[in-house]
Amino acid sequence: MNVILFGPPGAGKGTQADNIARVFNLHKVSTGDLLRDEIKNKTDLGKKIKSIVDKGLFVPDAVINDLIINPLSHKKFYNRLIFDGYPRNLNQAKNLDLLIKKHDQKISYVFSLNVDKELLIKRILGRQTCTNCGSIFNEYFRPSTNKNHTCGTKFLVKRSEDNEKTILYRFQAYLDKTLPILDFYEKLNLLHQINGRPEIDQIFKEICAIMGFFET
Numbered sequence: 001m002n003v004i005l006f007g008p009p010g011a012g013k014g015t016q017a018d019n020i021a022r023v024f025n026l027h028k029v030s031t032g033d034l035l036r037d038e039i040k041n042k043t044d045l046g047k048k049i050k051s052i053v054d055k056g057l058f059v060p061d062a063v064i065n066d067l068i069i070n071p072l073s074h075k076k077f078y079n080r081l082i083f084d085g086y087p088r089n090l091n092q093a094k095n096l097d098l099l100i101k102k103h104d105q106k107i108s109y110v111f112s113l114n115v116d117k118e119l120l121i122k123r124i125l126g127r128q129t130c131t132n133c134g135s136i137f138n139e140y141f142r143p144s145t146n147k148n149h150t151c152g153t154k155f156l157v158k159r160s161e162d163n164e165k166t167i168l169y170r171f172q173a174y175l176d177k178t179l180p181i182l183d184f185y186e187k188l189n190l191l192h193q194i195n196g197r198p199e200i201d202q203i204f205k206e207i208c209a210i211m212g213f214f215e216t
């Protein structure tokens with residue numbers, strides 16, 4: 001089975017992708033990693049990508065579509081991929097569909113992690129990192145206290161770019177871009193909407209149940 005995971009920034013998508021990959025023995029495909037690998041390995045495609053990225057431009061769909069062929073045609077990963085952060089638009093989704101069929105595989109599950117705007121803002125704006133011990137807290141959901149954190153609050157910092165406007169912009173951009181893709185998978189009867197509000201473990205249990213895996 002191949003799996004696709006969608007979720008807005010801050011929905012915990014990366015963690016769920018890692019969990020699914022581990023429990024179901026899937027290979028995680030992230031286009032970000034693929035792009036970095038090509039650049040690092042200085043392949044012809046990598047050189048092309050680097051010149052695009054260096055100019056601050058978006059990597060075109062045609063390049064992304066080429067990149068995906070590698071993991072899809074790899075015997076070792078046959079029918080056991082999980083796509084994280086891909087496809088990013090309808091064009092890429094349709095191309096993936098063609099490639100999947102061409103390589104005699106199928107997409108079994110598409111998950112969309114849903115969180116509402118207010119929760120997302122609290123999760124991201126409330127995030128605090130301790131510069132002393134590296135612990136991560138959230139002032140709304142898991143504040144640093146005497147009991148869970150001996151450093152105290154003086155080392156806690158917030159990420160400066162995490163302001164509300166940026167978050168809302170990213171969230172809206174995600175929705176605008178992703179809704180047409182979700183429609184596409186909905187019509188193929190592959191889409192599962194997952195409530196992203198509960199704790200990470202609970203969300204993962206729900207995903208496992210849909211995929212027919214129950215912990216004993």
Ligand SMILES: [Zn+2]
Nearest residue numbers: 130132133151
């Ligand atoms: Zn600390």
